[in-house]
Amino acid sequence: MATRLISIIAAIAVLSWTAVTTDCSRVELRDSGPFPATPDAPRLMDELIVDLDDSVSDEQVEALEARLGIDLRSNGPASRSIRLMRADLEGQDSSRILEQLSQEPLVEVAEPNYVYRTLFTPNDPLFKYQWHMDQIKAKEAWDIGAGETAIVAVIDTGVAYEDRGEFHIAKDLKDTKFVPGWNFIHRNGHPNDDHAHGTHVAGTIAQTTNNGEGVAGIAYKAAIMPIKVLSKEGYGNVGDIADSVRWAADHGAHVINMSLGGRGYSRVLKNACDYAKKKGVTVVCAAGNDGSQRVSYPAAYPACVAVSATRYDEQVTWYSNYGKEISVAAPGGDTRVDQNGDGYPDGVLQNTITPGDPSQDGYHLFQGTSMASPHAAGVAALIVSAGITDPDQVRRVLEKTARPKGSGRGDIKYGAGIIDAAGAQKMAMQQAGSRRTLGGLVASAAVLAGLSVSVPQLMLFGAAALAGAAGLFFLPFLGPLATPLIQAKASFLGLAGNALLYSAFLPLLLLVLTFHRSRLRLIAGGLCLGTAAFLADTALFTTCDITGIPGVAGTLDMAWLLANSLLLLCLSRLPFTRRARR
Amino acid sequence: MSVRKVTLEGVVRRSDLEGGLWMFEASDGTRLQLDRGGGSDLYKDGVVAKVTGSVDTGTMGIGMSGDILRVESYELR
Numbered sequence: 001m002a003t004r005l006i007s008i009i010a011a012i013a014v015l016s017w018t019a020v021t022t023d024c025s026r027v028e029l030r031d032s033g034p035f036p037a038t039p040d041a042p043r044l045m046d047e048l049i050v051d052l053d054d055s056v057s058d059e060q061v062e063a064l065e066a067r068l069g070i071d072l073r074s075n076g077p078a079s080r081s082i083r084l085m086r087a088d089l090e091g092q093d094s095s096r097i098l099e100q101l102s103q104e105p106l107v108e109v110a111e112p113n114y115v116y117r118t119l120f121t122p123n124d125p126l127f128k129y130q131w132h133m134d135q136i137k138a139k140e141a142w143d144i145g146a147g148e149t150a151i152v153a154v155i156d157t158g159v160a161y162e163d164r165g166e167f168h169i170a171k172d173l174k175d176t177k178f179v180p181g182w183n184f185i186h187r188n189g190h191p192n193d194d195h196a197h198g199t200h201v202a203g204t205i206a207q208t209t210n211n212g213e214g215v216a217g218i219a220y221k222a223a224i225m226p227i228k229v230l231s232k233e234g235y236g237n238v239g240d241i242a243d244s245v246r247w248a249a250d251h252g253a254h255v256i257n258m259s260l261g262g263r264g265y266s267r268v269l270k271n272a273c274d275y276a277k278k279k280g281v282t283v284v285c286a287a288g289n290d291g292s293q294r295v296s297y298p299a300a301y302p303a304c305v306a307v308s309a310t311r312y313d314e315q316v317t318w319y320s321n322y323g324k325e326i327s328v329a330a331p332g333g334d335t336r337v338d339q340n341g342d343g344y345p346d347g348v349l350q351n352t353i354t355p356g357d358p359s360q361d362g363y364h365l366f367q368g369t370s371m372a373s374p375h376a377a378g379v380a381a382l383i384v385s386a387g388i389t390d391p392d393q394v395r396r397v398l399e400k401t402a403r404p405k406g407s408g409r410g411d412i413k414y415g416a417g418i419i420d421a422a423g424a425q426k427m428a429m430q431q432a433g434s435r436r437t438l439g440g441l442v443a444s445a446a447v448l449a450g451l452s453v454s455v456p457q458l459m460l461f462g463a464a465a466l467a468g469a470a471g472l473f474f475l476p477f478l479g480p481l482a483t484p485l486i487q488a489k490a491s492f493l494g495l496a497g498n499a500l501l502y503s504a505f506l507p508l509l510l511l512v513l514t515f516h517r518s519r520l521r522l523i524a525g526g527l528c529l530g531t532a533a534f535l536a537d538t539a540l541f542t543t544c545d546i547t548g549i550p551g552v553a554g555t556l557d558m559a560w561l562l563a564n565s566l567l568l569l570c571l572s573r574l575p576f577t578r579r580a581r582r
Numbered sequence: 583m584s585v586r587k588v589t590l591e592g593v594v595r596r597s598d599l600e601g602g603l604w605m606f607e608a609s610d611g612t613r614l615q616l617d618r619g620g621g622s623d624l625y626k627d628g629v630v631a632k633v634t635g636s637v638d639t640g641t642m643g644i645g646m647s648g649d650i651l652r653v654e655s656y657e658l659r
Contacts, residue, residue, distance in 0.1 A: 157644065196601055197644045233618040234600070235643030235650050261646040264584075264639030288646035289599050296646045319599055319647070335598055355601060368600040370644055 048094065050101060051109040052083035060106060061085070068100055073341035119143055122210040124172075126363055129349050130215055131312055131340050132331035136375055138218050140422030141382055143479045144429065147219025148487070148496035149544045150381035151179055151553060152205050152255045153248035154374075155241065156198030158183065158191045158228035160353045160361060167192035170199055170361040172214035172351035176206050179545065179552050181226035182247055184240040191228035196355040200366050201259045202226065203350030204374035205381065214351050214363055218378025218421060221496060222385065223545070225253050225552075230260060238264070241298075242272035245283070249276040252545060252552030254384040255394075257377035258285045258304075259370030261296030273303040282384070282391040284377040286369035288321035293412070295325040305380070305395055308332075308413060309372035312339040312346045314405060316413040320369050326415035327395060328402045330379075332372035335365055347371075375419060382425045386483075387432025389542045397427050426476045429483070433473025435541065436484065440469030440533040443569060447529055451576045460519060461526040461575070468507070468530020469537075484534045485527065499548045502538070504564040504571070507531045511571060525575035532568035535561045588651070589634045590614075591659070596627040603645045606633060615645040619653035630659040 050072060052061070061083075065072055070092070072085040089097060094112070101110035119139045121127070133139065160170040161178045167190075183191040193199045202224050207217030229244040230236040241260070248256050256276060273283050285304045288296030299306035300323070309320040309332020316322065317334050335345035347365025354360040376398065383394050399409070401424040402417035409416045444465055453461070471484040480491040489506075490496040500506075507528040514520035538544050539561035545553040546560050592608035594616070604616040604625050614637065616625070624631060633656045641650045 195644075200601065230643060233643075234603075234645065235615075235617065235641050237638075238640045238642060241642055260642050260644055262639065262642035263649060264642075266640070286646060290647050297642075321646075352601075364601065366601045367598065368644075369646065370600050 048087040048089060048098060048101065048110055048112060050085045050087055050107060052085060053106050053108055054083055056083050056106050064104065064106060068097055070097060073343075120210075122216045123212050124209060124214055124216050125212070126215045126349060129342055129344060131342070131346065132333065132348050132371075132375065133216060133218070135310070135312075135314065135331050136218070136379065136419050137422040138216070141218075141379075141425045144422070144425050144476060145221070145382065145385055145480065145483065145487075145491060146209070147206065147222030147378070147381040147385045148491055149542075150219060150222040150255065150384040151225055151253050151545060152219065152222050152257060152377055152381050153181070153225040153227055153244075153253035154198055154202045154205065155227045155229050155244050155248065155256060155258050156193075156201050156260065157195035157230045157232070157234060158193035158198045159202045159224060159226035160193045160199040160358065161202075161224070161226050162190065162192065164190060164192060167194075167358045168361070170203070170351050170353060172203065172208050172211070172361075172363075173199070175208040175211055176202075176217070176220070177223040179223045179225045179252065181228075182244070183228040184244050184247075185228050185231055185236065191226040192358065193226075193228070193353055194232040194358050195230070195234055196352045196364070197234060197259070197366075197370065198226070198228070198230070199361070200348075200350045200352040200364060201257060201370060201374045203352060204348065204371065205257065205378040207350060215349055217350075218375060219381035219385065221491075221494075222378075222381040225251065236260075238262075238266045238269050242266070242269045245269070245272040245276050249279040249281045252554060253281055254389055254553075255377050255380045256281055256283045257374050258283065258298055259368075259373045261286060261288050261299055263294070263296060265297055269298050270301045270303070273298055273301045277303040277391045280389055280391065282377075282380045282389075282394040284373055284380055286373040287323075287326060289319045289368055289370075290321050291319045292321055293323050295321050295323040300325045303391075305376060305398065306415070307369065307373045307376045308415065309367075309369045310414075310418055311337070314418060316406075317367070319367070320372070320413070322413040324412060326411075326413065328376055328398050328416050329405065329414040329418050330372040330375035332369050333365065333367035335367045379419050379421045379424050382421055383428040384542065386425050386428035387436070387537070387542055388428040393431070397424050397431070401427050429473050429476055432537075432542075433470045436470035436473075436533060436537050437466065439537050440465050440530055443469075443529055443533045443536075443572075447569065447572050448576070451573075453576065457522055460522040461529070464523040464526025465530040465533070465572075466526075468527045469533035470530075484530070486531060486534055497545050497547050499546050499560070502535065502544065502546055502561060502564070504528075504531070504567045507568055508571060511574065515574075521575040525572050528568045529572035532565045532572060535565035535568070539565065585636050585638045585640070587634075587636050589632065590651075591632045592630070594624060594626065594629040594631060597645075597647065599647060600644045603647070605648065606631075606651055613648040614651040615643065615648050617650050617652045620656050623658060624653070624656055632657045632659060
């Protein structure tokens with residue numbers, strides 16, 4: 001009777017958890033921003049795909065547009081020669097236009113542009129103008145994760161992250177996580193943006209996403225550490241920049257983005273970048289905008305990941321510097337062209353303050369290698385979140401998964417190629433998963449040594465231990481379900497770094513609730529061991545900022561993780577003790 | 583790292599990089615980024631001016647397109 005009661009309580013606990021998970025996924029829609037008029041994301045039948053005869057001239061296309069009162073735009077550079085067009089029909093009678101098109105002799109095929117929603121697509125209304133997110137396969141990456149627990153320092157003109165005096169938090173950064181930063185210009189703890197550049201850069205990395213507002217960011221569940229080191233005119237001195245790199249490394253940043261540079265070599269700044277790298281921080285920098293074969297500093301330092309800029313057609317832009325130091329390429333935009341035919345220049349679109357007025361913000365298209373660098377920093381955050389933090393390994397994952405362009409890997413303009421967020425995240429997951437599995441095996445051997453364990457027992461215990469330690473990392477298409485249990489729960493609940501979740505609490509509770517059920521007890525024991533391995537791995541290899549513990553991803557956080565890991569390791573032996581078997 | 587005094591004649595240009603920069607294209611071919619010092623009359627695309635200031639290679643910025651010229655004085659031409 002007692003055991004049945006305990007089982008019912010356990011079932012209720014699991015159901016309650018599921019209910020909480022479901023509730024947390026709701027979002028509240030708000031009005032969209034001023035750029036441009038912001039219709040909802042296209043729905044089925046709001047858009048048609050129109051395949052014209054290949055020989056149709058531009059004049060004939062214009063005549064067709066005028067006849068039917070529609071606007072036809074090319075489906076992309078590859079579709080231009082074969083005349084594959086799209087027609088946006090928002091607010092029009094799509095059935096009537098579809099019928100009219102089908103009667104036109106120039107039209108080979110016209111059909112609704114069905115959206116195959118196998119991938120998570122954020123509901124941010126301006127996301128459709130962020131061609132740069134498609135270029136790096138961000139949507140595919142978001143099916144797995146979005147940078148949970150990673151901390152990215154943005155060393156720039158500051159970030160619009162708080163409401164204070166004339167400053168305000170930018171509307172599409174409202175739900176972005178921030179950790180304390182520093183203002184090296186005014187020497188205080190309020191690194192607000194009085195320029196616009198830094199906020200734009202921060203948005204590319206971690207814009208609040210899927211909030212029904214504005215645009216998306218690559219690692220939108222990562223935390224931004226805002227650091228102001230450039231004046232409102234957009235420049236600063238090398239000494240402050242070097243100090244800021246060390247400051248970020250000493251305060252828990254996993255990734256540093258520097259969308260800044262100059263031509264002068266500085267040993268002080270080089271040493272600071274070396275220091276950050278030695279502390280396990282990946283430093284990502286813009287290649288510079290001279291359009292010459294001379295990569296700017298700090299990007300050209302060996303410790304830094306130098307990023308060149310591409311535009312919509314994946315060519316390196318006219319302004320991007322290049323050279324042997326280039327590690328990878330990423331979208332920087334080209335506002336002088338509209339290659340995708342969306343009616344707007346092909347810049348990088350993010351939310352930032354209105355230049356000259358930090359009390360206002362809007363959606364702005366910028367171009368520059370400064371815009372390319374945060375794309376790579378965002379992907380680096382995804383890699384860190386997946387469990388790979390060593391800067392050399394992060395660089396290797398970025399480069400190995402990049403899409404080769406030009407003369408192939410090591411190209412003077414593209415480096416290893418254009419970054420691939422999804423590929424990088426999957427590779428990082430697999431590498432971290434292998435490491436965690438190894439950790440779990442070692443821990444299992446230590447716990448089970450000297451115990452008499454049958455094969456069925458071992459299988460139950462081992463499967464649970466694997467789920468806790470590494471998850472189904474070899475099946476990345478499962479998304480968060482492919483990650484270790486704590487990460488999966490943190491992702492569903494939006495509780496990355498939560499002290500209770502990243503502790504012995506839940507496995508211990510499960511063990512108590514199932515202690516009188518022999519099979520469930522084994523599963524709980526396995527979860528204790530797997531979670532112990534995961535917490536130890538997090539403490540030793542990835543670091544994580546635990547909420548409520550002083551400092552950002554520091555020694556105390558590590559101590560918390562290791563202490564809980566040790567406790568769980570001891571608990572995981574309990575299912576095999578004599579008392580339990582009675 | 584060095585600081586050098588310069589007096590240059592050239593044209594002020596508005597650049598569309600990085601959300602907007604002010605550049606100085608000197609007649610000797612040097613391309614510098616202006617630090618926004620001086621009056622608003624200097625910051626107009628196409629203005630011809632003689633600018634005196636210092637070029638500090640210990641300064642870095644968002645422009646990354648030429649060293650930064652700190653404007654001390656200028657004459658419009």
